[in-house]
Amino acid sequence: MMNIIDFQKKKQSGSKISMVTCYDYTSARMLVETSVDCILVGDSAAMIMHGHKNTLSATVEMMQYHVAAVSRGVNDKKFIIGDMPFASYRKSFTDNITAAQLLMQAGAHAIKLEGAAGNQDFIKHVTQSGIPVMGHIGLTPQLMYMLGGLKVQGKTQSSAERLKEDALMLQEAGCFAIVIEGVPASLGRELTRLLTVPTIGVGAGPDTDGQVLVLQDLLGLTADFKPKFVKAFIDGQAQYKEGVEAYIKAVNLGEFPTDEHCY
Numbered sequence: 001m002m003n004i005i006d007f008q009k010k011k012q013s014g015s016k017i018s019m020v021t022c023y024d025y026t027s028a029r030m031l032v033e034t035s036v037d038c039i040l041v042g043d044s045a046a047m048i049m050h051g052h053k054n055t056l057s058a059t060v061e062m063m064q065y066h067v068a069a070v071s072r073g074v075n076d077k078k079f080i081i082g083d084m085p086f087a088s089y090r091k092s093f094t095d096n097i098t099a100a101q102l103l104m105q106a107g108a109h110a111i112k113l114e115g116a117a118g119n120q121d122f123i124k125h126v127t128q129s130g131i132p133v134m135g136h137i138g139l140t141p142q143l144m145y146m147l148g149g150l151k152v153q154g155k156t157q158s159s160a161e162r163l164k165e166d167a168l169m170l171q172e173a174g175c176f177a178i179v180i181e182g183v184p185a186s187l188g189r190e191l192t193r194l195l196t197v198p199t200i201g202v203g204a205g206p207d208t209d210g211q212v213l214v215l216q217d218l219l220g221l222t223a224d225f226k227p228k229f230v231k232a233f234i235d236g237q238a239q240y241k242e243g244v245e246a247y248i249k250a251v252n253l254g255e256f257p258t259d260e261h262c263y
């Protein structure tokens with residue numbers, strides 16, 4: 001299993017970090033059989049698993065539930081990052097720490113949170129308490145209403161400079177890695193060069209230290225959602241439906257079950 005020192009080593013040696021999201025036990029069991037470096041139990045669970053229209057509906061309880069399911073599937077064979085949901089780290093210090101504690105006790109090995117300004121004290125405190133923190137800047141979906149929508153960030157000189165300041169702020173606060181989402185590829189590269197901690201990109205070009213995608217997107221299970229940064233590596237929707245149709249056909253033709261499936 002990776003640890004936070006391995007993240008650093010990967011950056012230094014120039015070998016890429018692969019991260020995928022996961023929200024359930026069965027998928028976690030399959031991911032354990034792959035060479036993926038780490039698993040993010042993202043707040044995208046609210047959309048992918050629960051059908052909400054954005055990530056603002058994720059709660060600490062929801063994230064705890066998914067982290068626990070993934071943790072049972074992973075069985076300590078992969079490094080798990082649990083996403084702190086909307087506003088859960090912007091309450092009282094005690095509530096923020098309790099939320100982080102609950103995700104760690106559910107089985108996360110680190111937490112992730114969005115944004116930089118106003119999060120530094122919390123990040124310093126939890127890292128000193130033994131909780132590794134992954135930062136997340138750029139197109140941060142929890143801030144969608146402040147950003148005026150889910151738009152590519154850092155396109156102007158001033159917003160790119162702000163993102164560089166945010167990245168340095170998170171590194172200084174103690175983040176062991178930083179997700180860079182939805183920025184021009186040139187800025188993804190600049191941020192990666194600027195930081196000593198690894199960057200993990202999603203829609204941030206090829207030059208970040210690693211990449212992350214939502215599992216269902218890369219498996220082609222979310223064909224109705226196809227932003228530019230997503231690549232479906234298989235046509236999961238077609239294979240899924242084909243499997244179910246094959247079952248229905250066999251049932252209708254009386255070809256299932258056969259003797260081998262009978263007691």
Ligand code: KIV
Nearest residue numbers: 021042043044179202
């Ligand atoms: O929740 C999520 O899936 C994420 C990744 C896209 C980085 O935060």
